[in-house]
Amino acid sequence: MFVSYKWLQDYVDLSGMSCSELAEKITKSGIEVEGVEKKSEGLKGVVIGHVLECEKHPDADKLNKCLVDIGAEEPVQIICGAPNVGKGQKVAVATVGAVLPNNFKIKKAKLRGEVSNGMICSLQELGIESKLVAKEYSVGIFNFPQDAKVGEDALEALALDDEILELSLTPNRSDALSMLGVAYEVAAILGREVKWPVIEKEEAAEKASDYISVKVEAAEDNPLYIAKIVKDVKIAPSPLWMQTRLMNAGIRPHNNVVDITNYILLEYGQPLHAFDYDRLGSKEIVIRRAKEGEKITTLDDTERTLTANHLVITNGAEPVAIAGVMGGANSEVKEDTTTVIIEAAYFAGPVVRKASKDHGLRSEASARFEKGVDPKRTRAAGERAAQLMAQYAGGTILAGTSEYNNMKMEPAVISITLDKINTALGTNISAKEVTDILTRLGFDVKVEGEDFVITVPTRRGDITIEADIVEEVARLYGYDNIPSTLPKGSATAGALTDYQQKRRLARRTLEGAGLYQATTYSLTSMEKAAQLALEKREPVRLAMPMSEERSQLRMSILPSLLEAVKYNNARQIDSVALYEIGSVFLKQENDQLPEEREHVAAAITGLWEANPWQGEKKAVDFYVLKGALEALFAALGVTSQIEYRQSALENMHPGRTAEVLLNGEVIGFVGQVHPTLQKELDLKETYVFELSFKKIAAAEVEPISYQSIPRFPSITRDIALVVEQNKAAGELEAIIAEAGGALLKEVHVFDLYEGEHMEAGKKSLAFSLKYFDPERTLTDEEVTKAHEKVLQAVADKAGAVLRG
Known part of the structure; x- marks a missing residue:
């Protein structure tokens, strides 16, 4: 709601109160003022001028040479390109030295050899939005009424010196959707009185009821309908003060009759509509629900098909308006209109909202009917509109009204x-x-x-x-003024549980490793519910699913993550790394609620590193994702309890998948998605893992211990062992670590050879072993003795032979 500070003063005394101070008080009382705008801020030097002479520029077809009286000692010559400029007009003139919007400064200039001492302005050039400018001035300059005084401030005449408060109203405060409503609010804040408009009018002897009758067939939708008749109106532009108030409120001026209905809408908050009596086509107005398939062409020249859910105003035979939303073109007020029917009515919010939504017609009127108007103002609004039409359109008001009144709204008593x-x-x-x-x-x-x-x-x-x-x-x-108080009673200091801390640490670690957190649906389809699940059970189906695609509770996070990867790939994001810590749901017996378990899962594809300036690209592989997992285990302190074991799982690559064991118990897996599933999802090589986060977080972790940095040198020995091809490197590493004793501190595999120089069915695995003692320097004899135990152990337990 845009509220004019100057207009507001018509209804409540604001003396001693600046606009900014008022805005602060309104905000503190519960209605937020989003901002205060002074339309003319930064503008200066614009006056009202009188075009004394106007002729074509001698050297330019589209320019006019004008002699303009601007209230100075002598008229000035101004070159103007507006197509509608002409002799005798009163116009807005930006004089030399004037400043227009966007800090545009006016200087004396020469246009095609002719001197121009200023600029004749359109409303758009003065900062008024094009959509708010009357159609006749949408192209070209604006013409002031002939009684405008030459030399006076044009910005003041256009109410651009006004300040506009933008109120951010919540849906319940529909009472503030009018100037009078805001006046009540401000008067209450300041402790002052509200001044209502005085309605004084003369009525003719003829009665409105002799011209029109009102019949309502949908009483619940329209409990009150008042028709007022004004004859002998002359359609013309509305007064400038009314046009400027409408523009400042965000409404485009049309003509005196239409502008008056819009003015009353803003003043009283009561939407009105004006019908051309002669175009109505009958002497009755019938309000009813529309018939299925019935059509109406509205004021925007669009034919609309109605349903029985829409309320319409009819002439007894055909619709002439969609109630509370928009009038029909067949009863529109035009330049030749002489008799006007003023409609002042109360329409139920739901039926107006239904029509507004169905036809995509959101208007100032529909917005107010939807939120609720004050029925006590409906009659006064109609009478006020008739008064203004008599005053500014030369109309004659017929006596009384023709109406239907079954309004039973009573004030609430609390x-x-x-x-x-x-x-x-x-x-x-x-x-x-x-x-x-x-x-x-x-x-x-x-x-x-x-x-x-x-x-x-x-x-x-x-x-x-x-x-x-x-x-x-x-x-x-x-x-x-309301005092602040603290809660009474015993208090417990807030803190994260150990589990919550570990969950946060896991997120930080995975994000630090380059993965992005995803949040996916817990609901999935029957086909995907059990896909890649750690534990096979019957899926849990929703009692009332929104669709078959979201009918099951998931048993694994990975299908959802793979969908997210597919979605990104389809939008040319080829490198994706996502993780999620979320719940999966496992069915239980005897109609119990499903068991909810928290898992951690990830999916990566594309390039892990790309340094074009170095010509270096590294695609993701099994070891990239395994490295992220090991970082997670290290952060949670369970690295020593973790083992990997090659495995063949459904929908996973048989040679690039490993089960993950925690203290000998399988808690999940890591590996490549099976090529068949990759093809179904239109994915490139993609690697995933999913683990039971609850089991990882519940694992006992030894307290952190510290060791001093060794002062003595270590000794490294490398060995290459020839073993059967099916022998796992992890098994050999475990044997070496056990046999090496206290002196062996580190062991890791660094090479695998299965080339043509290797015996069939055999492979060579190379390990690096580091020996040292933190208390002293080791001798070759001590290292050799320990090393021989290692070689003997791998030969006895794994059949390994030292490669020559």
């Missing part, structure tokens, strides 16, 4: 005690203060013993229960 208000707020507000606050808001307050009996005006449809009254008292009393 009882509450002073103790309940103070208990809820933690305050000690007196009964007198509460009464004063509620009275300032326009509520009728009666004190009966310890109870306040409050009658809430119909304009405040959001006030229905005791808590609403407490809120009104709180915001007008001032949130800053």
Whole structure:
């Protein structure tokens, strides 16, 4: 809602209150003011000029040479390219030295040999949005009324010196969708009175009911409909002050009749509509639900098909408007209109919203009907519109109205005690203060013993229960005045559990290794529910699934991660590294709720490193993902408890997959997705792991111990062992570590050879062994003795032969 500071002063005294101060007070009382805009800020030097002469530029077909009186001693010559400039017009002139939007400064210039002392401006050049400029001035300059005074400030005449408050209204505060509604709010804040517009009008002897009758067939949707008749209107532009107020509120001016209905919408918050009486085609208005397939061409020249869910205004035979949303082209007010029907009605919010949504027609009127208008203002709004049409369109108001009135909305009555208000707020507000606050808001307050009996005006449809009254008292009393209190009772210092700390550490570690966290659906399809699951059980089906694609609870995170990888690949993101720590769900017996377990999973594909300037590219492989896993185990302190064992799992590559064991128990796997599944998902080489995070986090971890840096040198021995091809390197490494005793500190495999010089069925594995003693320097004899034990052990236990 855009609120004009100057316009607001018509309804409430703002003396001694700047716009910025008012904005702060409104915000503190509960309605946020998003900003205050002064339209003319930074602009200067724009005056009203009178075009005395206008002729074509001698050397340019599209330019005009104008002699303009700007209120100075002598008229000035201005070259203007606007197609609609002409002699006798009153126009906005940016004089030499003037500043326009975007700090555009006007200088004396020569255009095709002719001197130009300024610039004749369009409204757009003065900073007004094109969509708010009347159609006749959408191309070219703006013409002031002929009574505009030459030399006066054009910015002031266009109300660009006004300040506009932008209110961010929550849906419940529809009462503030009008100038009068905002005036009530401001008056309550400042403790001042609201000044209502005075409606004084003369009516003809003829009666409106002789011209039109009203019949309502959908009483629940339209309990109140008032038709007012104004004859002898002359369609013309509305007064400049009205046009500027509409533009400042974000509404485009059209003509005096339409502008008046929009003006009342902003003033009272009551949408109105004007019908051309002669184009209506009958002497009756019938409001009913539309027939299925019935059509109407609306004011935007679009033919729309209606349904029985839409409320329409008809002439008894065909629709002439979609109620509360938009009028029909067949009854539009045009330049030749002489008799106008003013519609002032109350339409139910749901039926207006349905039509607005179905037809994609979101208007100022529909927005207000949807949120709720005050039925007590409907009649006054119609009378005020008739008054303005008589005043600014030369119309004659017919006596009375033709109406249907079955409106039964009564003000809400709420009882509450002073103790309940103070208990809820933690305050000690007196009964007198509460009464004063509620009275300032326009509520009728009666004190009966310890109870306040409050009658809430119909304009405040959001006030229905005791808590609403407490809120009104709180915001007008001032949130800053409510004391801060701490909770009473025993307190426990907040901290993360050990499990939560490990989960956070796992996330930091995997992200540090280059993986991005993903959050995927826990719901999946029947085909994917058990795919790549660590434990095979029957999937859990939802009782009321939203679709078959989301009908099962997942038993593995990986299918969802692979879908995410596929999604990114399809959008030319070829290198993807994702992980997720989330829940899987396993079915239990006897209709128990499924068992929920937390897993950690990851999927990587594409390049792991790419340094184009060095010509270096490294594709992901098994060892890249295994390295990330080992970093995770190291961070959680379980590295010594982990083993890897080659395995063949369904949907995983048979030669590039390993089970992961924690203290001899399988907790998950790591490896490459099977090429067949990769092809089905249109993926390139992709590696994954999934583990039971709960089991990793629950593993006992030895306390951290520290050792001093060795002062004595170590001795390294490398050995190449020839073994059977099916012999695992991990098995040999375990034998070597056990046989090496206390002196052997490190052992790792660094080479595998299976070339043509190797005997069939054999392979060569090379290990590096590091011996040292932290207390002394080892002798060759001691190392040789320990090394021989290693060679003997691998020969006896694994049949390994030292390669010559």
